[in-house]
Protein backbone atom coordinates (compact mmCIF):
# COMPACT_ATOMS: atom_id res chain seq x y z
CA UNK A 396 0.00 0.00 0.00
CA UNK A 397 2.81 2.30 1.01
CA UNK A 398 4.69 1.47 -2.26
CA UNK A 399 1.57 2.19 -4.33
CA UNK A 400 1.16 5.51 -2.64
CA UNK A 401 4.81 6.31 -3.30
CA UNK A 402 4.35 5.31 -7.00
CA UNK A 403 1.23 7.49 -7.14
CA UNK A 404 3.24 10.38 -5.78
CA UNK A 405 5.97 9.73 -8.38
CA UNK A 406 3.38 9.59 -11.16
CA UNK A 407 1.79 12.74 -9.89
CA UNK A 408 5.20 14.39 -9.74
CA UNK A 409 5.95 13.30 -13.32
CA UNK A 410 2.58 14.61 -14.44
CA UNK A 411 3.21 17.92 -12.70
CA UNK A 412 6.73 18.12 -14.19
CA UNK A 413 5.40 17.31 -17.63
CA UNK A 414 2.66 19.89 -17.19
CA UNK A 415 5.19 22.57 -16.24
CA UNK A 416 7.38 21.54 -19.18
CA UNK A 417 4.49 21.74 -21.63
CA UNK A 418 3.41 25.10 -20.26
CA UNK A 419 6.96 26.50 -20.32
CA UNK A 420 7.53 25.29 -23.90
CA UNK A 421 4.21 26.77 -25.01
CA UNK A 422 5.00 30.15 -23.45
CA UNK A 423 8.55 30.05 -24.91
CA UNK A 424 7.23 29.11 -28.37
CA UNK A 425 4.64 31.88 -28.18
CA UNK A 426 7.31 34.36 -27.08
CA UNK A 427 9.61 33.35 -29.97
CA UNK A 428 6.72 33.54 -32.42
CA UNK A 429 5.74 37.01 -31.19
CA UNK A 430 9.32 38.28 -31.27
CA UNK A 431 10.00 36.83 -34.75
CA UNK A 432 6.71 38.07 -36.14
CA UNK A 433 7.59 41.53 -34.93
CA UNK A 434 11.09 41.36 -36.41
CA UNK A 435 10.13 39.99 -39.81
CA UNK A 436 11.41 41.68 -42.93
CA UNK A 437 8.99 44.18 -44.29
CA UNK A 438 9.68 46.62 -47.12
CA UNK A 439 6.31 48.32 -47.54
CA UNK A 440 7.62 51.89 -47.23
CA UNK A 441 9.89 51.45 -50.23
CA UNK A 442 7.06 51.65 -52.74
CA UNK A 443 6.28 55.10 -51.31
CA UNK A 444 9.83 56.38 -51.89
CA UNK A 445 10.87 56.04 -48.23
CA UNK A 446 13.70 53.97 -46.79
CA UNK A 447 12.17 51.06 -44.83
CA UNK A 448 14.15 50.10 -41.74
CA UNK A 449 13.77 47.13 -39.40
CA UNK A 450 13.80 48.56 -35.92
CA UNK A 451 14.32 45.12 -34.35
CA UNK A 452 13.11 44.87 -30.81
CA UNK A 453 12.99 48.62 -30.28
CA UNK A 454 9.37 49.34 -29.45
CA UNK A 455 9.03 52.65 -27.59
CA UNK A 456 8.77 55.80 -29.72
CA UNK A 457 11.74 57.67 -28.21
CA UNK A 458 14.40 54.94 -28.73
CA UNK A 459 13.00 54.10 -32.19
CA UNK A 460 13.18 57.76 -33.28
CA UNK A 461 16.68 58.17 -31.81
CA UNK A 462 17.90 55.06 -33.66
CA UNK A 463 16.32 56.03 -37.00
CA UNK A 464 17.53 59.63 -36.91
CA UNK A 465 21.09 58.67 -35.93
CA UNK A 466 21.48 55.72 -38.31
CA UNK A 467 19.21 56.54 -41.25
CA UNK A 468 18.92 60.31 -41.68
CA UNK A 469 15.99 62.72 -41.50
CA UNK A 470 13.21 60.53 -42.96
CA UNK A 471 12.75 56.78 -42.60
CA UNK A 472 9.84 54.39 -42.23
CA UNK A 473 9.18 51.25 -40.26
CA UNK A 474 6.25 48.98 -39.55
CA UNK A 475 4.96 48.53 -36.04
CA UNK A 476 2.71 45.58 -36.74
CA UNK A 477 0.86 44.05 -39.67
CA UNK A 478 -1.36 47.11 -40.14
CA UNK A 479 0.53 50.19 -39.15
CA UNK A 480 3.20 51.96 -41.15
CA UNK A 481 5.12 54.59 -39.24
CA UNK A 482 7.13 57.43 -40.78
CA UNK A 483 9.71 59.18 -38.62
CA UNK A 484 10.80 62.52 -39.98
CA UNK A 485 12.80 65.51 -38.83
CA UNK A 486 12.70 67.08 -42.31
CA UNK A 487 11.41 70.56 -41.47
CA UNK A 488 9.91 71.18 -44.93
CA UNK A 489 7.90 67.99 -44.69
CA UNK A 490 6.91 68.85 -41.12
CA UNK A 491 5.64 72.23 -42.28
CA UNK A 492 3.27 70.38 -44.61
CA UNK A 493 2.16 67.90 -41.96
CA UNK A 494 1.76 70.24 -39.00
CA UNK A 495 0.61 73.44 -40.67
CA UNK A 496 -0.08 73.63 -44.41
CA UNK A 497 -1.85 70.31 -44.86
CA UNK A 498 -3.16 70.14 -41.30
CA UNK A 499 -6.61 68.92 -42.34
CA UNK A 500 -5.06 65.71 -43.59
CA UNK A 501 -3.14 65.25 -40.33
CA UNK A 502 -5.54 66.62 -37.72
CA UNK A 503 -5.54 63.44 -35.63
CA UNK A 504 -2.88 61.92 -33.44
CA UNK A 505 -2.35 58.21 -33.38
CA UNK A 506 -2.16 58.10 -29.61
CA UNK A 507 -4.75 56.31 -27.54
CA UNK A 508 -4.36 55.58 -23.87
CA UNK A 509 -4.94 52.03 -22.59
CA UNK A 510 -7.32 52.96 -19.80
CA UNK A 511 -10.89 52.63 -18.65
CA UNK A 512 -10.60 55.97 -16.89
CA UNK A 513 -12.16 59.11 -18.46
CA UNK A 514 -8.60 60.44 -18.94
CA UNK A 515 -8.46 58.44 -22.20
CA UNK A 516 -11.26 60.66 -23.61
CA UNK A 517 -9.29 63.86 -22.97
CA UNK A 518 -8.57 66.40 -25.72
CA UNK A 519 -5.13 64.97 -26.46
CA UNK A 520 -6.69 61.70 -27.62
CA UNK A 521 -9.78 63.02 -29.40
CA UNK A 522 -10.23 62.84 -33.15
CA UNK A 523 -11.97 64.72 -35.95
CA UNK A 524 -15.16 66.59 -35.01
CA UNK A 525 -14.98 65.66 -31.33
CA UNK A 526 -11.53 67.23 -31.15
CA UNK A 527 -12.67 70.39 -33.01
CA UNK A 528 -15.74 70.84 -30.82
CA UNK A 529 -13.93 70.36 -27.51
CA UNK A 530 -10.85 72.38 -28.53
CA UNK A 531 -13.12 75.30 -29.48
CA UNK A 532 -14.85 75.11 -26.11
CA UNK A 533 -11.62 74.93 -24.13
CA UNK A 534 -9.54 77.53 -26.00
CA UNK A 535 -11.10 80.70 -24.48
CA UNK A 536 -10.07 79.51 -20.98
CA UNK A 537 -6.41 79.80 -22.02
CA UNK A 538 -6.58 83.22 -23.71
CA UNK A 539 -4.32 86.08 -22.54
CA UNK A 540 -7.34 87.90 -21.08
CA UNK A 541 -8.35 84.87 -18.98
CA UNK A 542 -4.76 84.31 -17.84
CA UNK A 543 -4.47 87.93 -16.70
CA UNK A 544 -7.51 87.34 -14.52
CA UNK A 545 -6.01 84.32 -12.78
CA UNK A 546 -2.52 85.72 -12.34
CA UNK A 547 -3.12 86.70 -8.67
CA UNK A 548 -3.49 82.98 -7.82
CA UNK A 549 -0.24 82.26 -9.64
CA UNK A 550 1.53 85.07 -7.76
CA UNK A 551 0.23 83.69 -4.51
CA UNK A 552 1.56 80.19 -5.25
CA UNK A 553 4.91 81.60 -6.46
CA UNK A 554 5.29 83.59 -3.24
CA UNK A 555 4.71 80.45 -1.21
CA UNK A 556 7.20 78.58 -3.37
CA UNK A 557 9.77 81.30 -2.78
CA UNK A 558 9.24 80.99 0.99
CA UNK A 559 10.09 77.28 0.79
CA UNK A 560 13.37 78.13 -0.95
CA UNK A 561 14.10 80.81 1.66
CA UNK A 562 13.41 78.35 4.47
CA UNK A 563 15.90 75.90 2.96
CA UNK A 564 18.45 78.70 2.76
CA UNK A 565 17.81 79.48 6.46
CA UNK A 566 18.09 75.90 7.64
CA UNK A 567 20.82 74.79 5.21
CA UNK A 568 18.69 71.87 3.97
CA UNK A 569 18.84 70.97 0.29
CA UNK A 570 15.66 71.54 -1.70
CA UNK A 571 13.91 68.47 -3.15
CA UNK A 572 13.10 70.02 -6.46
CA UNK A 573 10.47 67.82 -8.11
CA UNK A 574 8.54 67.25 -4.86
CA UNK A 575 8.15 70.99 -4.20
CA UNK A 576 7.68 72.11 -7.78
CA UNK A 577 5.05 69.42 -8.32
CA UNK A 578 3.16 70.93 -5.36
CA UNK A 579 3.47 74.39 -6.95
CA UNK A 580 2.07 73.38 -10.33
CA UNK A 581 -0.82 71.33 -8.91
CA UNK A 582 -1.75 74.17 -6.52
CA UNK A 583 -2.03 76.49 -9.54
CA UNK A 584 -4.08 74.21 -11.76
CA UNK A 585 -6.39 73.22 -8.87
CA UNK A 586 -7.06 76.85 -7.94
CA UNK A 587 -7.13 78.52 -11.34
CA UNK A 588 -9.02 75.90 -13.35
CA UNK A 589 -11.27 74.27 -10.73
CA UNK A 590 -11.50 76.70 -7.80
CA UNK A 591 -10.10 73.99 -5.52
CA UNK A 592 -7.45 74.40 -2.84
CA UNK A 593 -4.44 72.07 -3.12
CA UNK A 594 -2.32 73.69 -0.53
CA UNK A 595 0.74 71.68 0.38
CA UNK A 596 3.56 73.78 -1.09
CA UNK A 597 6.58 73.10 1.11
CA UNK A 598 4.94 70.33 3.16
CA UNK A 599 6.61 66.94 3.53
CA UNK A 600 3.29 65.26 2.73
CA UNK A 601 1.17 66.13 -0.29
CA UNK A 602 -2.51 67.11 0.02
CA UNK A 603 -4.95 64.71 -1.65
CA UNK A 604 -5.29 66.63 -4.92
CA UNK A 605 -1.51 66.79 -5.36
CA UNK A 606 -0.99 63.19 -4.28
CA UNK A 607 -3.56 61.82 -6.72
CA UNK A 608 -2.20 64.03 -9.53
CA UNK A 609 1.33 62.81 -8.93
CA UNK A 610 0.19 59.20 -8.85
CA UNK A 611 -2.30 59.35 -11.71
CA UNK A 612 -0.07 57.21 -13.93
CA UNK A 613 1.45 53.90 -13.00
CA UNK A 614 5.20 54.50 -13.07
CA UNK A 615 6.75 51.51 -14.72
CA UNK A 616 10.26 50.71 -15.81
CA UNK A 617 11.47 50.75 -19.40
CA UNK A 618 11.87 46.97 -19.21
CA UNK A 619 8.23 46.59 -18.18
CA UNK A 620 7.08 48.93 -20.98
CA UNK A 621 9.22 47.02 -23.46
CA UNK A 622 7.88 43.59 -22.42
CA UNK A 623 4.34 44.89 -22.48
CA UNK A 624 4.79 46.29 -25.98
CA UNK A 625 6.21 42.97 -27.22
CA UNK A 626 3.55 40.71 -25.71
CA UNK A 627 0.50 42.91 -25.49
CA UNK A 628 1.26 45.57 -28.12
CA UNK A 629 0.43 49.25 -27.94
CA UNK A 630 -3.16 49.42 -28.95
CA UNK A 631 -6.17 47.30 -29.50
CA UNK A 632 -5.23 44.04 -27.80
CA UNK A 633 -4.28 45.82 -24.57
CA UNK A 634 -7.45 47.92 -24.73
CA UNK A 635 -9.44 44.70 -25.23
CA UNK A 636 -7.77 43.10 -22.18
CA UNK A 637 -8.54 46.16 -20.04
CA UNK A 638 -12.09 46.83 -21.21
CA UNK A 639 -13.45 43.38 -22.01
CA UNK A 640 -11.41 41.01 -19.86
CA UNK A 641 -11.15 43.54 -17.04
CA UNK A 642 -7.39 43.22 -16.37
CA UNK A 643 -6.96 46.38 -14.39
CA UNK A 644 -3.25 45.72 -13.92
CA UNK A 645 -2.69 46.72 -17.59
CA UNK A 646 -4.53 50.05 -17.20
CA UNK A 647 -2.17 53.03 -17.55
CA UNK A 648 -4.10 55.11 -14.98
CA UNK A 649 -4.28 54.17 -11.30
CA UNK A 650 -7.77 53.30 -10.15
CA UNK A 651 -7.50 55.30 -6.93
CA UNK A 652 -6.59 58.52 -8.78
CA UNK A 653 -9.27 57.96 -11.35
CA UNK A 654 -11.94 57.38 -8.67
CA UNK A 655 -10.77 60.37 -6.63
CA UNK A 656 -10.88 62.82 -9.54
CA UNK A 657 -14.20 61.53 -10.84
CA UNK A 658 -15.74 61.97 -7.40
CA UNK A 659 -14.46 65.50 -6.72
CA UNK A 660 -15.17 66.67 -10.24
CA UNK A 661 -18.73 65.32 -10.19
CA UNK A 662 -19.38 67.19 -6.99
CA UNK A 663 -17.81 70.44 -8.25
CA UNK A 664 -19.72 70.24 -11.52
CA UNK A 665 -23.00 69.68 -9.65
CA UNK A 666 -22.37 72.71 -7.41
CA UNK A 667 -21.57 74.91 -10.37
CA UNK A 668 -24.54 73.60 -12.30
CA UNK A 669 -26.78 74.82 -9.52
CA UNK A 670 -25.18 78.28 -9.53
CA UNK A 671 -25.35 78.39 -13.32
CA UNK A 672 -29.07 77.63 -13.37
CA UNK A 673 -29.82 80.15 -10.64
CA UNK A 674 -27.96 83.22 -11.85
CA UNK A 675 -25.85 84.55 -14.66
CA UNK A 676 -23.21 85.96 -12.28
CA UNK A 677 -20.53 83.46 -11.32
CA UNK A 678 -18.25 83.48 -8.33
CA UNK A 679 -15.85 81.29 -10.29
CA UNK A 680 -15.08 82.39 -13.79
CA UNK A 681 -12.70 79.58 -14.53
CA UNK A 682 -12.14 76.66 -16.89
CA UNK A 683 -14.62 74.36 -15.15
CA UNK A 684 -17.31 77.05 -14.98
CA UNK A 685 -17.03 77.82 -18.68
CA UNK A 686 -17.51 74.14 -19.58
CA UNK A 687 -20.43 73.79 -17.14
CA UNK A 688 -22.03 76.93 -18.63
CA UNK A 689 -21.84 75.37 -22.09
CA UNK A 690 -23.32 72.14 -20.80
CA UNK A 691 -26.25 73.90 -19.13
CA UNK A 692 -26.84 76.24 -22.09
CA UNK A 693 -26.99 73.34 -24.54
CA UNK A 694 -29.35 71.41 -22.25
CA UNK A 695 -31.66 74.42 -21.97
CA UNK A 696 -31.67 74.83 -25.75
CA UNK A 697 -32.59 71.17 -26.21
CA UNK A 698 -35.25 70.87 -23.47
CA UNK A 699 -38.76 70.33 -24.90
CA UNK A 700 -41.10 73.24 -24.27
CA UNK A 701 -42.86 73.03 -20.91
CA UNK A 702 -40.38 70.59 -19.33
CA UNK A 703 -39.05 71.80 -15.96
CA UNK A 704 -35.34 72.30 -15.29
CA UNK A 705 -33.95 69.94 -12.61
CA UNK A 706 -33.95 71.51 -9.16
CA UNK A 707 -30.97 72.09 -6.86
CA UNK A 708 -31.42 69.09 -4.58
CA UNK A 709 -31.93 66.77 -7.58
CA UNK A 710 -28.63 67.85 -9.10
CA UNK A 711 -26.58 67.72 -5.90
CA UNK A 712 -28.04 64.39 -4.80
CA UNK A 713 -27.54 62.78 -8.19
CA UNK A 714 -23.90 63.76 -8.28
CA UNK A 715 -22.75 63.09 -4.76
CA UNK A 716 -21.90 59.45 -5.25
CA UNK A 717 -20.00 58.54 -8.41
CA UNK A 718 -22.02 56.10 -10.49
CA UNK A 719 -20.31 54.76 -13.58
CA UNK A 720 -23.53 53.40 -15.05
CA UNK A 721 -24.92 56.92 -15.60
CA UNK A 722 -23.53 57.79 -18.99
CA UNK A 723 -24.49 60.97 -20.82
CA UNK A 724 -25.47 60.96 -24.46
CA UNK A 725 -22.68 61.73 -26.94
CA UNK A 726 -23.47 65.15 -28.39
CA UNK A 727 -23.71 65.99 -32.07
CA UNK A 728 -20.18 67.01 -33.13
CA UNK A 729 -21.29 70.08 -35.06
CA UNK A 730 -22.93 71.77 -32.05
CA UNK A 731 -21.52 73.83 -29.20
CA UNK A 732 -22.18 71.38 -26.40
CA UNK A 733 -20.46 69.16 -23.92
CA UNK A 734 -21.59 66.36 -21.61
CA UNK A 735 -20.74 65.84 -17.94
CA UNK A 736 -18.54 62.85 -18.74
CA UNK A 737 -16.67 64.90 -21.29
CA UNK A 738 -16.09 67.70 -18.78
CA UNK A 739 -14.62 65.17 -16.37
CA UNK A 740 -12.36 63.75 -19.09
CA UNK A 741 -11.09 67.21 -20.14
CA UNK A 742 -10.54 68.20 -16.52
CA UNK A 743 -8.49 65.10 -15.70
CA UNK A 744 -6.36 65.50 -18.79
CA UNK A 745 -5.79 69.20 -18.11
CA UNK A 746 -4.75 68.54 -14.51
CA UNK A 747 -2.16 65.99 -15.52
CA UNK A 748 -0.93 67.84 -18.64
CA UNK A 749 -0.41 70.98 -16.60
CA UNK A 750 1.34 69.18 -13.73
CA UNK A 751 3.74 66.90 -15.59
CA UNK A 752 5.03 69.30 -18.22
CA UNK A 753 5.27 72.50 -16.20
CA UNK A 754 6.98 70.90 -13.24
CA UNK A 755 9.44 69.15 -15.55
CA UNK A 756 10.33 72.48 -17.26
CA UNK A 757 10.73 74.45 -14.04
CA UNK A 758 12.77 71.68 -12.50
CA UNK A 759 15.21 71.47 -15.44
CA UNK A 760 15.39 75.26 -15.64
CA UNK A 761 16.42 75.66 -11.98
CA UNK A 762 18.89 72.79 -12.36
CA UNK A 763 20.52 74.40 -15.42
CA UNK A 764 20.72 77.72 -13.55
CA UNK A 765 22.43 76.00 -10.61
CA UNK A 766 24.85 74.42 -13.09
CA UNK A 767 25.49 77.73 -14.88
CA UNK A 768 25.92 80.40 -12.17
CA UNK A 769 26.86 83.11 -14.71
CA UNK A 770 23.53 82.60 -16.51
CA UNK A 771 21.72 82.71 -13.15
CA UNK A 772 23.37 86.05 -12.32
CA UNK A 773 22.24 87.49 -15.66
CA UNK A 774 18.66 86.37 -15.00
CA UNK A 775 18.84 87.93 -11.51
CA UNK A 776 20.13 91.25 -12.92
CA UNK A 777 17.32 91.29 -15.45
CA UNK A 778 14.71 90.72 -12.72
CA UNK A 779 16.15 93.67 -10.75
CA UNK A 780 16.05 95.87 -13.87
CA UNK A 781 12.55 94.98 -15.02
CA UNK A 782 10.37 94.10 -12.00
CA UNK A 783 9.66 97.10 -9.80
CA UNK A 784 6.76 95.81 -7.72
CA UNK A 785 6.33 92.96 -5.29
CA UNK A 786 4.46 90.96 -7.91
CA UNK A 787 5.51 91.06 -11.59
CA UNK A 788 2.81 92.26 -14.01
CA UNK A 789 2.09 90.60 -17.38
CA UNK A 790 4.03 93.44 -19.03
CA UNK A 791 7.02 92.81 -16.72
CA UNK A 792 7.03 89.12 -17.61
CA UNK A 793 6.97 89.96 -21.31
CA UNK A 794 10.01 92.23 -20.81
CA UNK A 795 12.04 89.45 -19.16
CA UNK A 796 13.52 88.46 -22.51
CA UNK A 797 16.73 86.87 -21.25
CA UNK A 798 14.74 84.72 -18.83
CA UNK A 799 12.61 83.69 -21.83
CA UNK A 800 15.79 82.65 -23.66
CA UNK A 801 16.90 80.57 -20.67
CA UNK A 802 13.52 78.86 -20.52
CA UNK A 803 13.52 78.14 -24.27
CA UNK A 804 17.03 76.73 -24.11
CA UNK A 805 15.87 74.46 -21.26
CA UNK A 806 12.87 73.33 -23.31
CA UNK A 807 15.18 72.70 -26.27
CA UNK A 808 17.41 70.37 -24.27
CA UNK A 809 14.69 68.77 -22.13
CA UNK A 810 11.36 68.86 -23.98
CA UNK A 811 8.78 67.36 -21.59
CA UNK A 812 7.13 65.63 -24.57
CA UNK A 813 9.91 64.01 -26.62
CA UNK A 814 7.84 62.60 -29.53
CA UNK A 815 4.47 63.68 -30.95
CA UNK A 816 2.42 61.97 -33.63
CA UNK A 817 -0.04 62.61 -36.41
CA UNK A 818 -2.07 60.22 -38.58
CA UNK A 819 -2.70 60.66 -42.34
CA UNK A 820 -6.39 60.62 -43.33
CA UNK A 821 -5.73 60.44 -47.08
CA UNK A 822 -2.83 59.41 -49.30
CA UNK A 823 -0.79 62.47 -50.35
CA UNK A 824 2.53 62.99 -52.15
CA UNK A 825 5.11 65.54 -51.01
CA UNK A 826 8.06 65.83 -53.42
CA UNK A 827 9.59 62.36 -53.79
CA UNK A 828 7.67 60.64 -51.04
CA UNK A 829 4.10 59.53 -50.57
CA UNK A 830 2.38 59.20 -47.22
CA UNK A 831 -0.37 56.60 -47.51
CA UNK A 832 -3.73 56.95 -45.75
CA UNK A 833 -3.56 55.51 -42.24
CA UNK A 834 0.20 55.98 -41.87
CA UNK A 835 1.41 57.35 -38.56
CA UNK A 836 3.96 60.15 -38.50
CA UNK A 837 6.23 60.34 -35.46
CA UNK A 838 7.87 63.71 -34.93
CA UNK A 839 11.00 63.39 -32.81
CA UNK A 840 10.99 66.72 -30.96
CA UNK A 841 14.01 65.88 -28.84
CA UNK A 842 16.12 64.70 -31.81
CA UNK A 843 15.20 67.77 -33.88
CA UNK A 844 16.10 70.10 -31.02
CA UNK A 845 19.48 68.42 -30.57
CA UNK A 846 20.28 68.17 -34.28
CA UNK A 847 23.71 69.70 -35.10
CA UNK A 848 22.22 70.84 -38.44
CA UNK A 849 20.22 73.45 -36.49
CA UNK A 850 22.24 73.89 -33.30
CA UNK A 851 26.04 73.84 -33.19
CA UNK A 852 27.34 71.90 -30.15
CA UNK A 853 23.75 70.85 -29.44
CA UNK A 854 24.49 69.30 -26.03
CA UNK A 855 25.78 72.62 -24.64
CA UNK A 856 23.38 74.85 -22.66
CA UNK A 857 23.54 78.27 -24.30
CA UNK A 858 20.60 80.69 -23.97
CA UNK A 859 22.19 82.95 -26.61
CA UNK A 860 20.81 80.55 -29.22
CA UNK A 861 17.44 82.20 -28.55
CA UNK A 862 18.58 85.82 -28.87
CA UNK A 863 16.39 87.63 -31.45
CA UNK A 864 19.29 87.71 -33.97
CA UNK A 865 20.07 83.99 -33.66
CA UNK A 866 16.42 83.00 -33.73
CA UNK A 867 15.90 84.97 -36.94
CA UNK A 868 18.50 82.83 -38.74
CA UNK A 869 16.85 79.50 -37.81
CA UNK A 870 13.83 77.64 -39.16
CA UNK A 871 11.12 78.11 -36.46
CA UNK A 872 10.21 74.42 -36.75
CA UNK A 873 13.60 73.50 -35.29
CA UNK A 874 12.09 74.45 -31.89
CA UNK A 875 8.73 72.80 -31.20
CA UNK A 876 8.52 71.82 -27.50
CA UNK A 877 4.78 72.71 -27.56
CA UNK A 878 4.17 71.08 -30.95
CA UNK A 879 3.02 73.25 -33.85
CA UNK A 880 -0.01 74.14 -35.99
CA UNK A 881 -3.69 74.12 -34.98
CA UNK A 882 -3.07 71.16 -32.64
CA UNK A 883 -0.36 73.01 -30.70
CA UNK A 884 -0.40 72.72 -26.89
CA UNK A 885 -3.41 74.59 -25.52
CA UNK A 886 -1.65 75.49 -22.24
CA UNK A 887 1.52 77.08 -23.68
CA UNK A 888 0.85 80.62 -22.41
CA UNK A 889 -0.14 79.33 -18.97
CA UNK A 890 3.08 77.30 -18.80
CA UNK A 891 5.29 80.35 -19.57
CA UNK A 892 3.31 82.42 -17.06
CA UNK A 893 3.72 79.84 -14.28
CA UNK A 894 7.41 79.21 -14.86
CA UNK A 895 8.42 82.86 -15.29
CA UNK A 896 6.44 83.97 -12.23
CA UNK A 897 8.10 81.26 -10.12
CA UNK A 898 11.57 82.20 -11.39
CA UNK A 899 11.01 85.89 -10.53
CA UNK A 900 9.82 85.21 -6.99
CA UNK A 901 12.45 82.57 -6.22
CA UNK A 902 15.54 84.03 -7.88
CA UNK A 903 15.13 87.57 -6.56
CA UNK A 904 15.45 86.12 -3.01
CA UNK A 905 17.84 83.17 -3.36
CA UNK A 906 20.58 81.54 -5.44
CA UNK A 907 20.45 77.85 -6.30
CA UNK A 908 23.71 75.92 -6.33
CA UNK A 909 25.34 72.53 -6.78
CA UNK A 910 27.93 71.37 -4.23
CA UNK A 911 29.21 68.16 -2.63
CA UNK A 912 25.93 67.49 -0.81
CA UNK A 913 23.52 68.05 -3.71
CA UNK A 914 22.05 65.54 -6.17
CA UNK A 915 23.80 65.50 -8.56
CA UNK A 916 27.03 66.70 -6.97
CA UNK A 917 28.88 69.64 -8.52
CA UNK A 918 30.70 68.38 -11.65
CA UNK A 919 28.43 65.33 -12.05
CA UNK A 920 25.52 64.94 -14.46
CA UNK A 921 21.94 63.75 -14.18
CA UNK A 922 20.90 60.49 -15.85
CA UNK A 923 17.78 60.80 -17.96
CA UNK A 924 15.36 57.98 -18.66
CA UNK A 925 12.74 58.42 -21.36
CA UNK A 926 9.39 56.75 -20.77
CA UNK A 927 7.30 59.14 -22.89
CA UNK A 928 8.53 62.07 -20.83
CA UNK A 929 12.08 62.60 -19.50
CA UNK A 930 12.59 61.28 -15.96
CA UNK A 931 15.65 61.75 -13.84
CA UNK A 932 17.07 58.56 -12.37
CA UNK A 933 17.80 60.24 -9.00
CA UNK A 934 15.55 63.19 -7.99
CA UNK A 935 17.45 66.51 -8.04
CA UNK A 936 18.28 68.23 -4.73
CA UNK A 937 19.74 71.74 -4.86
CA UNK A 938 21.57 73.85 -2.29
CA UNK A 939 19.97 77.25 -1.67
CA UNK A 940 21.67 80.48 -0.50
CA UNK A 941 19.93 83.71 0.45
CA UNK A 942 20.84 86.65 -1.81
CA UNK A 943 23.23 88.92 0.05
CA UNK A 944 24.72 86.08 2.12
Ligand code: HEM
Nearest residue numbers: 519748749752756812815877878879882883884885886890
Ligand atom coordinates in the same frame (compact mmCIF):
# COMPACT_ATOMS: atom_id res chain seq x y z
C1 HEM B 1 6.12 73.48 -20.45
C2 HEM B 1 4.89 73.05 -20.45
C3 HEM B 1 4.23 72.27 -21.55
C4 HEM B 1 4.76 71.61 -22.63
C5 HEM B 1 6.22 71.55 -23.05
C6 HEM B 1 3.66 71.01 -23.35
C7 HEM B 1 3.80 70.27 -24.52
C8 HEM B 1 2.75 69.80 -25.28
C9 HEM B 1 2.88 69.14 -26.55
C10 HEM B 1 4.18 68.83 -27.26
C11 HEM B 1 1.64 68.84 -26.99
C12 HEM B 1 1.29 68.17 -28.33
C13 HEM B 1 1.22 69.26 -29.39
C14 HEM B 1 1.17 68.76 -30.81
O1 HEM B 1 0.87 67.58 -31.03
O2 HEM B 1 1.43 69.57 -31.74
C15 HEM B 1 0.70 69.29 -25.98
C16 HEM B 1 -0.67 69.17 -26.08
C17 HEM B 1 -1.53 69.54 -25.07
N1 HEM B 1 -1.21 70.21 -23.91
FE1 HEM B 1 0.62 70.84 -23.35
N2 HEM B 1 2.49 71.29 -22.69
C18 HEM B 1 2.79 72.07 -21.59
C19 HEM B 1 1.89 72.59 -20.68
C20 HEM B 1 0.54 72.41 -20.72
C21 HEM B 1 -0.40 72.98 -19.77
C22 HEM B 1 -0.03 73.93 -18.65
C23 HEM B 1 -1.64 72.51 -20.13
C24 HEM B 1 -3.00 72.78 -19.54
C25 HEM B 1 -3.28 73.60 -18.61
C26 HEM B 1 -1.47 71.66 -21.31
C27 HEM B 1 -2.49 71.01 -21.96
C28 HEM B 1 -2.35 70.37 -23.18
C29 HEM B 1 -3.47 69.80 -23.91
C30 HEM B 1 -4.92 69.77 -23.44
C31 HEM B 1 -2.95 69.28 -25.10
C32 HEM B 1 -3.74 68.60 -26.22
C33 HEM B 1 -4.07 69.66 -27.27
C34 HEM B 1 -4.87 69.12 -28.46
O3 HEM B 1 -4.78 67.94 -28.78
O4 HEM B 1 -5.59 69.91 -29.05
N3 HEM B 1 -0.14 71.63 -21.62
N4 HEM B 1 1.39 69.88 -24.96
